[in-house]
Amino acid sequence: xxxxxILDTVERYIRGEMTPDERLYFEQLRKSNQEVDQLVVEHTxxxxxxxxxxxxxxxxxxxxxxxxxxxxQGKINSNKLKGxxxxxxxxxxxxxxxxxxxxxxxxTTVAISALVWSVTPKTDTNELENLKRKLxxxxxxxxxxxxxxxxxxxxxxxxxxxxxxLPIQFKSGGTGFLIDGxxxxxxxxxxxxxxxxxxxxxxxxDQFNAFVVRLDVLRDxxxxxxxxxxxxxxxxxxxxxxxxxxxxxxxxxxLGYPRDEIVYGEGYLSAKTGFKGDTLSCQISxxxxxxxxxxxxxxxxxxxxxxxxxxxxEAEGTVFAxxxxxxxxVLDELKKNPLYKSVKMPVRSNISSLEKTQQVKKIxxxxxxxxxx
Amino acid sequence: xxxxxxxxxxxxxxxxxxxxxxxxxxRENYNMIQSLIINNSGSTDDAKDIFQxxxxxxxxxxxxxxxxxxxxxxxxxxxVSRRLWLKRLQQMNHYAPALESLQDTVPVEDEIEENDRIxxxxxxxxxxxxxxxxxxxSLLEAYYLEKKNMQEIALSFGYTNADNAKNxxxxxxxxxxxxxxxxxxxxxxxx
Numbered sequence: 001x002x003x004x005x006i007l008d009t010v011e012r013y014i015r016g017e018m019t020p021d022e023r024l025y026f027e028q029l030r031k032s033n034q035e036v037d038q039l040v041v042e043h044t045x046x047x048x049x050x051x052x053x054x055x056x057x058x059x060x061x062x063x064x065x066x067x068x069x070x071x072x073q074g075k076i077n078s079n080k081l082k083g084x085x086x087x088x089x090x091x092x093x094x095x096x097x098x099x100x101x102x103x104x105x106x107x108t109t110v111a112i113s114a115l116v117w118s119v120t121p122k123t124d125t126n127e128l129e130n131l132k133r134k135l136x137x138x139x140x141x142x143x144x145x146x147x148x149x150x151x152x153x154x155x156x157x158x159x160x161x162x163x164x165x166l167p168i169q170f171k172s173g174g175t176g177f178l179i180d181g182x183x184x185x186x187x188x189x190x191x192x193x194x195x196x197x198x199x200x201x202x203x204x205x206d207q208f209n210a211f212v213v214r215l216d217v218l219r220d221x222x223x224x225x226x227x228x229x230x231x232x233x234x235x236x237x238x239x240x241x242x243x244x245x246x247x248x249x250x251x252x253x254x255l256g257y258p259r260d261e262i263v264y265g266e267g268y269l270s271a272k273t274g275f276k277g278d279t280l281s282c283q284i285s286x287x288x289x290x291x292x293x294x295x296x297x298x299x300x301x302x303x304x305x306x307x308x309x310x311x312x313x314e315a316e317g318t319v320f321a322x323x324x325x326x327x328x329x330v331l332d333e334l335k336k337n338p339l340y341k342s343v344k345m346p347v348r349s350n351i352s353s354l355e356k357t358q359q360v361k362k363i364x365x366x367x368x369x370x371x372x373x
Numbered sequence: 374x375x376x377x378x379x380x381x382x383x384x385x386x387x388x389x390x391x392x393x394x395x396x397x398x399x400r401e402n403y404n405m406i407q408s409l410i411i412n413n414s415g416s417t418d419d420a421k422d423i424f425q426x427x428x429x430x431x432x433x434x435x436x437x438x439x440x441x442x443x444x445x446x447x448x449x450x451x452x453v454s455r456r457l458w459l460k461r462l463q464q465m466n467h468y469a470p471a472l473e474s475l476q477d478t479v480p481v482e483d484e485i486e487e488n489d490r491i492x493x494x495x496x497x498x499x500x501x502x503x504x505x506x507x508x509x510x511s512l513l514e515a516y517y518l519e520k521k522n523m524q525e526i527a528l529s530f531g532y533t534n535a536d537n538a539k540n541x542x543x544x545x546x547x548x549x550x551x552x553x554x555x556x557x558x559x560x561x562x563x564x
Contacts, residue, residue, distance in 0.1 A: 004543045046550055047517070053498045054518035056491070059390055059432055063425045066392070066399045076403040096414075 006036070010043050129313045132191045133173035133258065133291035168197045170371035175256035175295035176200060176224065177304070178366045179241060179327065179345045181234035183226030185210065186327055187294035187370045188309050189217045195372025198224055203262045203364045206230065210370075214334040219280055220309050220322055221330045222294075224370070238362040239296070240349040242303040242324045245272060245282075252284060254308055255360065256295030257369040264360060265292070267317075269305075274320040275312065281320045282306060288319045294370060297321045301352035302359045380446055388435040398428070402447055406454045413458065423461070427453040430481075430488045444479050452478040456485055501552040509545035516542055 012018055013026050030037045070076045091098075172195070176187035185200065192198055198210045208228035215222050246269055253266040267286030274281025284297060288311050297306040306321030327345070334340050351359045386394025406427070407420040415423075430453050431446070442449060455478060502510055508530060515521045515529075527538040 004539060007543060007546070008539065042550075042554070046553060049494075049498070049553070050517045053495050055390065055436075056429070056495050057499075057518065059395075059429065060425070062390060062392060062395050063399070063428055066396050067403075067421060067425070070396065070400055070403070075400050076407070 006039065007043070010036075010040055011047070013040065014044050014047055129290075130188070130190045130310050131174070131258075131288055131290045131293035131308065131319075132188070133293075168199070168373050170197075170199065170373050173257065173291055173369060173371045174293040175291065175308075176368045176370040177294075177296040178234070178237060178368070179223075179331070180343055181236060182343075183208075183210075183231055183233065184213070184340075184343060185224050185226065185368060185370075186296075186307060187222050187224060188307060188322075189215050189220045189222040190309075191294055191370055192222050192224060192372045193217060197373045199371045200224070200226060200368040201257075201371070202368050208368075213337075213340070214330055216326075216330050216333075219326045219330060221307065221326060223330060223334055234366070236350075237346045237366060238349070238351045238359075239298065239302045239304055239366070240346045241327055242299070242305045243328060243347065244325065245323065246299060246305045248272060250305075251300050252286065252297050252305065253356070253360075254286060254288070254292065254295045254297050255364060255367045256288075256292035256308065257367075258289035258291035260369070262364055262367060263292075267319075270318075275310070278320070280326060281309065281322050284308075284319050284321050285317050286319050287317065291369075296367065297324075298359070298363070300356070302349040302354070302363065303352075380442070383446065384435045384442060387432055390432075395428070398431075398446060398450075399424075402450045405447070405451065409451070409454060410458055413462070415458065419458075419461070423454050423457050424450075426457055426488070429492075430484050433488065433491060434484060448479060449481070452481045453485065456481050460485070498553070501549060504552070505545055505548055508541065509548065512538070512542050513545050513549060 009026065013023070018026060030040060067076075172191055174187055174191035176185045176191075178185050192212055193215055195212075198212065199207055200210050201207050208226045208231045210224045210226045210228070213223050213225050248269055248271065250269045251266065252269055253264060255262055255264055257263065265287050267284055269282060270285045271283035273279055274283055282305075284306070286297075286308075288308060292308050293310070295308045296304045297308055299305050303324075304327075305324050307324070307327070308319060308321045310320045312318040312320075331343065331345060335343060351362050354362070383394050383398055387398065403420075403424055406424040407417060410420040410423055411417070427450050431450060435442075502513060505513070512526065512530065515526050516523070521529075523535040523538050523542070526532075526542075527535045530538060532538040532541070
């Protein structure tokens with residue numbers, strides 16, 4: 001009870017509710033009594049804090065009320081977002097989510113179309129480009145026009161028709177290589193299959209007539225024979241034709257006639273099968289151009305491991321070659337013909353120990369440009 | 374010049390918790406803050422919280438007496454709100470966007486720190502009073518916050534006389550002061 005009374009007194013003192021006499025008396029009590037003084041100080045602090053707390057609370061309440069009032073009166077926008085504001089608000093709130101969703105959708109779309117593209121069976125047409133060369137016939141044409149004119153002139157002058165031998169127009173060109181010293185030569189079937197006249201040109205520019213002796217369109221291998229008095233048979237060939245398969249990553253090189261001059265190119269064996277798993281051929285990585293078709297693919301020992309035949313049009317540097325073992329098969333079929341019974345292909349290369357430049361020097365005389373009309 | 378006088382009146386009104394002043398400041402600034410918050414991945418509720426906190430900062434500042442506002446109320450409220458919202462975003466571990474200022478801002482770091490301190494204190498007080506339970510809570514609030522006299526309180530709380538009410542209030546007060554000074558000493562001990 002005493003404590004309650006003291007506190008009551010202290011509160012009255014702090015609030016200034018005392019009469020002057022009472023106040024004087026209390027202040028003297030404060031000075032004399034340490035405990036009372038302590039209580040006054042403590043309680044003053046507490047009351048101050050309580051007052052501020054009360055005001056803070058009231059102010060908060062006032063703010064809350066004001067907010068309600070103003071939104072009810074529509075003087076501030078507050079919760080009721082309408083129309084455009086709502087759309088903008090939703091957009092702001094979800095734009096990150098939207099962006100992420102859009103990105104995922106985009107990636108998925110691309111992935112699916114890539115998948116579909118890769119799974120869809122591709123049409124064979126035009127994807128493989130046979131590397132035969134369209135020969136320039138402009139010169140021949142000019143010659144022909146000239147001779148036609150002469151012919152007409154002759155006709156006018158003599159009124160006598162005489163047979164005129166026209167120069168042959170060679171439309172396709174490729175490469176070929178000898179497989180025996182007497183002029184048997186391997187090239188691609190697609191170069192010569194529609195040709196009546198075939199002419200081969202060696203690296204020095206000498207031309208010889210030739211004809212087809214065996215055509216295997218499926219394997220894309222043709223055997224042609226040089227039939228020209230000017231051709232001097234060789235006693236032996238520097239390279240051999242490999243009977244077995246070669247290994248992936250084996251360095252290879254080729255010689256061919258993408259232009260009128262012999263051109264060297266090198267690369268490596270990329271895969272043991274050819275276009276879409278074709279077991280007749282193999283995939284190589286080499287720079288090849290129209291005209292390289294029919295050219296031999298040599299390994300570093302100077303053995304022929306294939307015949308360059310085609311390249312994928314969609315991908316640069318993806319080239320296919322007929323595996324060399326099929327040369328043997330085609331030749332075996334040819335040997336059924338009594339005329340060619342005794343043909344022997346060289347199996348061993350005798351340039352395996354040479355430097356590549358030396359190998360090429362030895363080989364190039366046996367590589368010919370093949371032209372067909 | 375008219376604007377200046379108006380602003381001064383508003384601030385003085387605010388210091389007195391004058392409803393009219395509060396309403397005017399509220400009406401003139403709320404929408405601006407709401408668009409700031411909403412444009413920076415907040416909701417309308419966030420906007421309300423932030424704006425009201427900014428108002429409290431302003432209120433505490435004008436009440437401190439030593440306050441001289443050397444910018445517009447608008448600029449001040451905007452600066453405080455912006456700072457508060459950035460802080461809130463960081464606390465939510467949200468990626469903190471570079472809140473580009475559409476307006477001039479004034480440095481408000483000190484006030485916000487002070488505001489945090491006061492907030493913590495008052496929230497602790499609120500919690501302490503609530504923890505006393507009834508009837509202490511209502512009794513103390515009626516006496517110390519609403520400043521009713523003991524006769525009124527005895528009547529409305531159903532005590533037979535003021536002395537009984539005083540007795541009960543004293544017990545409650547002792548409990549509250551115990552909590553309050555424990556916290557207060559802890560708070561001071563840190564300094």
